Amino acid sequence: MKDLLDLYLAFFKIGMVNFGGGYAMLPLLEEELVKKKHWTSMDELMDYFAIGQCTPGVIALNVSTFIGHKKKGTAGAIASTIGFLSAPIVIILLIASFLTNFADLPIVKNAFAGIRVCVCILIIQAILRLWKKAVVDKMALALYLVIFFLAAFSKQLPISLPAAGLVIMAGIFGIFFRREQNGTGESESKAGTGGSENKPDQGGSKTDEGESKADKGGNKPYEGNKKLSESETEKRGTEREDAGK
Amino acid sequence: MNMSILRLMLDFFKTGLFAVGGGLATLPFLYEMSDTHGWFSHADVADMIAISESTPGAIGINMSTYAGFKTGGIAGGILASLSLAAPSLIIILFIASFLDKFKGNKYVERAFYGLRPASIAMISAAGINVAKTSLVNVPALQEGNFAAFFSWKAILLAILLFFAQKKVKLHPVFFLAFAALIGVIFRFAE
Known part of the structure; x- marks a missing residue:
């Protein structure tokens, strides 16, 4: 129960100061949950954001649900999600009842013009810290540049x-590309992500189960893999066009 | 009143289920709701975008709270917001338990090899969007007024904050509060 209250309060605090949308939440999560409480790692946060982007719903809520689930299962997920929701609900209820012209007040406009500058810097610094872990080689850099360009100038x-x-395509691309250079790529990725969480070693039996299942389902693409990898770049192009339609 | 709150919850549940990609993805659903039910006007949605930019919290949540409040008071506001959050909560729980099960699976690891740079690319794009509304003045450029393109006050504050954050280890909230204060003192919105 105390854990659930901890989760609720931590996300209540973050919800109260999370200005500027889902991704602006990252620096706050880093400060509160990675540095202070050690509930999660930056690697995991990055994964949660990627999934939160391509699943339905508000990204910030999706990330809250993930962290709550990791810490305390379903109950934890509900506690952290409601915690994140609480402050915005109260604030909007107050504004809707009393301050109908809130957003037009000069002091509010000036304060938030200042806050946006700070949000911008917080985001840049979060990116700089995440960079090494995500952009592990040239292929990842290319992926970053393409997606950044398409997203920023859409x-x-x-x-x-x-x-x-875009995010889903990057995931699919990762699945195909990683298969292409099995030996070196795999060890690199372990070095990149293994620092904070010993993912490959955890729960050996579960992992084996998972792999055998995935192999059963994915026999065909595995066989035809070498042919696929040759036309990888072409395929990528057509995939993107399809998604555009 | 009970029926309309039920209707409201159902509609926001639907929005939570189908709006993929964060707050702004809820906008088309909100406009449609405004057209079919008249719970709020298009102008209300525009106001709510402005309010969402000046309060914490995502626009989807804010809008559901606002519409729920207008239809069914405080209880309506809370119920509508929870309805919006419910579908993604359920979906994420499924994905999270899936990831627990397949942790270390090479296909999942490979997918994340691609997802991580994509995640940072999205964060960078979000940063660029904030920069566009805070550090530069895009309309001025379109009018051909290059001198007014850069918001010098804002850029100075940005540089100051960038280095201050490296030197001083404080909670981000202090920097946010400091920036708000500077914004008010030096009238950043003008």
């Missing part, structure tokens, strides 16, 4: 690609 491009589609 309004200027003739076809707009949904952000969720």
Whole structure:
């Protein structure tokens, strides 16, 4: 029970100061949950954000649910999600009842013009800290650049690609590309992510089960893999076009 | 009143289920709701975008609270927000338990090899969007007024904050509060 209250309060605090949307939450999560409480790692946060982007619902809530689940299962997920919701609900109820012209007040406008500058810097610093862990080689860098360009300038491009589609394609690309260079790539990824969580070693029996299942389902693509990898770049292009339609 | 709250909960549940990609993805659903039920006007949605930019919390949550409040008071506001959050909560619980089961699976690891740079790319794009509304003045450039393109006050504050954060180890909230204060003193919105 105390754990659930801890989760609720931690996310209540974050919800109260989370200005500027889902990704602006990252620096706050880092400070509260990674540095202070050690409930999660930056690697995991990054994974949660990627999944939160391509599943339905508000990204910040999705990330809250993930962390709550990791800490305390279903009850934890509910506690952290409601914790994150609480402050915004109260604030909007107050504004809706008393301050109908809230957003037009000069002091509010000025304060938030200042806050946006700070949010911008917080995001940049979070990116700098995450960079080494995510962009582990040249291929990952290329992936980053392509997706960044498509996401940041989506309004200027003739076809707009949904952000969720971009993230899903990156995941699919990862599955195919990693298979192509099995030996070196695999050890690199372990070095990259193994620092904070010993993922590969945990729960050996479960892992074996998972692999055998995945192999049963994925026999065909595994056989045809070498052919696929040759036309990898072409395929990537057509996939992206399909998603655009 | 009970029926309309039920209707409201159902509609926000639907929005939570189908709006993929964060707060702004809920907007088309909100406009549709406004057209079919008239719980709030299009102008209300525009106001709520402004309010969401000046309060913590995601726009989807804020809008559901606001619409729920208008339809069914405080209880309506709370119920509508919870309805919006419910579908993603259920979906994420499924995914989280799936990931627990397949932790270390090479296909999952490979997928994350691609997902991680994508995640940072999305964060960078979000950063660029905030920068566009805070550090530069895009409309001025379109009018050909290059001198007014950079918001110098804001850029100075950004540089100051960037180095201050490296030197001083404080909770991000202190920097946010400091930036708000500077914004008010030097009238950043003008």
